Amino acid sequence: MQQLLKSLLFCWAVVLPACAAAQTNEGTEFWFGFMHHHDPGQNQMVAMITSKYNTSGVIRMPGYNWEQTFSVAANSVTIVSLPANAESTNSEVLEKRGIQVVTQLPSSVYIHQYFSMRSEATVVLPVSSLGDEYFVMTYNGYQEGGVYPSEFLLVGLEDDTELTVTVSDKTKGGKAAGETFGITLQAGDTYQVQSLLGTTGDLTGSYVKGNKRFNVLSGCRWTQMPVGCFYRDNLLEQMYPVATWGRQFVTAPFAHMPYDVFRILAAEDNTEVTVQSAGGTLQYTLNSGKFVEYKRSEATYISASRPIAVMQYLIGSNCSGYSTGDPSMVLLNSVEQIRDTVTLYNSSFEDITENYIAIITKTSDVPLTTFDGQLLQNTNAVIAPAGPNDAFSYAILSVNTGAHTIISQGCGVIAMAYGYGYVESYAYGGGASFKPLNAKSLIPEGGCLNDTLDFNTQLPEPRYSFLWDLGDGTSSTKASFSHVYTSLGTFKVTLYLTDNCLNLHDTLTRDVLITLRQAATISGDPELCEGGTIQLGVTDLPGARFEWTGPGGYFSEAQYPVIGNAVPAQSGPYSVIGIISGCATYPATAVVQVYPTPQPELGSDDIFCPIDDPVDSLPVLYPGNYSAYQWQDGSNAPVYYVQVEGLYRVIVTDENGCIAADSVYIREICPTLYYIPNVFSPNDDGINDLFEIAGRDIQSIHLSVYDRWGGLMFESDEVNARWDGKYRGKPVNPGVYTWVAQIGGFYKDGTTFAKTEYGSVTVVR
Secondary structure, three states: OOOOOOEOOOOOOOOOOOOOOOOEOEEEEEEEOEOOOOOOOOOEEEEEEEEOOOEEEEEEEHHHOEEEEEEEOOOEEEEEEOOHHHEOOOOOOEEOOOEEEEEEEEEEEEEEEEEOOEEEEEEEOEHHHOEEEEEOOOOOOEEOOOEEOEEEEEEEOOOOEEEEEEOOOOEOOOOOOOOEEEEEEOOOOEEEEEEOOOOOOOOOOOEEEEEEEEEEEEEEEEEEOOOOOOOEEEEEEEOOOHHHOEEEEEEOOOOOOOOEEEEEEEOOOOEEEEEEEOOEEEEEEEOOOOEEEEEEOOOEEEEEEEEEEEEEEEOOHHHHOOOOOOOEEEEOOOHHHOEOEEEEEEOOOOOEEEEEEEEEEEHHHHHHEEEOOEEHHHOOOEEEEEOHHHOEEEEEEEEOOEEEEEEEOOOOEEEEEEEEEOOEEEEEEEOOEOOEOOHHHHOOOEEEOOOEEEEEOOOOOOOEEEEEEOOOOOEEOOOEEEEEOOOOEEEEEEEEEEEOOOOEEEEEEEEEEEEOOOEOOEEEOOEEEOOOOEEEEEOOOOOEEEEEEEHHHEEEOOOOOEEOOOOHHHOEEEEEEEEEOOEEOEOEEEEEEEEOOOOOOOOOOEEEOOOOOOHHHOOEEOOOOOOEEEEOOOOOOOOEEOOOOEEEEEEEEOOOOOEEEEEEEEEEOOOOEEEOOOEEOOOOOOOOOOEEOEEEOOOEEEEEEEOOOOOEEEEEOOOOOEEOOEEOOEEOOOEEEEEEEEEEEEOOOOOEEEEEEEEEEEEOO
16 A cells, blocks of 8 residues: 555644644534434434533524533533524525534534434534535435435535535435535525435435535434334434545444444545455445445455545444444544544433444554553453554444543554444544645645745654655755745646655645746726625736735635625725735735715604794704705705605715715694683574584594583584584573583694593573
8 A cells, every 4th residue: 555645634742742733623613503303303412522621612503592601621521402493404495503612722522412212423523624525425214104314414604605515316305316506604504405205315425515614414314224124213424524535444343233334435536445354355446426335244444546435334233133222324534544642422312321432543553552541452442453464453442421532652543432222322433633635735836936935744753754856956855844946937846755654655746837926907996885886806817816805804716806785894905916826916906995875864753833833933954964965856955944744855965976865754733722612502593503622633532511410412523523402303401511522632742642621511592
């Protein structure tokens, strides 16, 4: 095996403690979600947070305003229960069920989802170890008394994350097998995809690519393992970015199982795969997004010509013949991911009764490995060799619930935690490195003539040895250094890389282009009004990529960036450089000015009384000092004199050409006045024949008239109520009658009132 994986390498603390920037499953920020469980609304969802340090943090679900703080003691675990609405139950619907964990110091996060004999767990990768390209691995769905599909979940880490999704099978939302579609995620958004049919649906091989990093989890609501095995369980697993896939794997059999199920998935066409074990050799050729499934009962060594993903599945207990355990899946880590220290947590949820840890390491490193402070050789571990020439070994330990720490003084270890209960189980890998490593990241794409180019592998010495041929007659044996090219042209740079720990070699080559620095020219409108669109551009430079920076941390790689709904805070200088094969242009800058929206002010709705108010005190509307005005009737004077009741509206234009409007409603209301007489003569002589409440702007009246014995003579709700001195059509006798009037009207300030008046009126014949 003269190959060295071009991904998934880590800085071992034993060799180079200062390499703190390497990517692992440890971090300080995590985003994840939970998929549709067999028992929606009933299943328990927990986050298990562990750290090598005493630390604290917060876990939140911003889309539902849920948040909880926590603390973690060093080398222990803190368990946080999530609310029921953390579970995604829809397919192909944008939701806001993303969960964020932020810690003060580096930590590891695992999640567990369980209920009534259905249990599964997974490691969660930190944001720093996630990527922008994934293939999905899951398993066939199942259908019995309901549809339990294959499924995967996309989780947004940043706003405006644009994803392209290609599904490998029909989906519940109506997508066809092989169909490609796009979605846009904001930070905290989730998007679950479920297969159409429970029995045949399988989304393994689905592909997702984004313009920014995001997270992917996959599994099944409930399924058999393998197909035809009666006992079933839910599946849940963290997917690894394609950039972190490996080419060499060692597998350890699950404890007490007669065999395990494996799937191998390829990222590139014509990937040659070899599986070696005591049971024989298997060979496959896979194309991009395709997989093979097989069974093995013993440890295996898997090698591939190109990066692959390997999933190991735990079978149902009725097929295993063992009293505990059920379907589970775990995405394996390649041997190139080994690291010096691993902390895992074995869970007791839900009624897990047996816990195990599997460890992969070099055979020569077994004596240099400790488990919870004890030499691995002195534990109850079952240790056996694996791989070509027994170069690797695996160890299986029966452990108690809780956190466990594995430390290697050699090359490092890979570890997996799992557990069995009555017809349930869980499994997850952890403690690996997830750092992409390939020719493009190790060797610069190019640079400018006479500029300094930085070559930085981020790999520790003496574990790795380096021999650089820089293509211009010079060389280096350093992991990191700077170099200046003094002539134009294309230089073939070759890195001969040796992993001294695993005795693996690889050769990486890249053409480095050295060019003259060019100039960039910006186009676009630098002035606009608030709410408008900032449109910038840079002259086309063949082969260039662009980087824009601006106010408020603005960054874009578009050649023609567009910023909609602009606000004044986005005013300022916007600078761009074009990068052509590593050679940055001279920066160009445009100063953008976003003018604030005018604020015309006509005041609050108002009233006036043309009867009482003199002409010179009628309302005058003035919105403020602006360059131009347009009133509702087309007039354009700065002020408007109100004459009648109505809606008044003005559109103003300021000195920057920005437009805004305001409106006000002016009501014609006079204070209510009324008069109630105390005598009338209903003798039909046309003079004072009716009893009525006279006045103006009376809004409502309820008038009642009674005789001296309290008998109701007259009643009306009419504003112009009038009594003609009759009762049931006949004139009443002369005399005194009492009345009650409930009157509604306006005060002078336009507010309303309701009063009750009492009195008497004399009928004269």
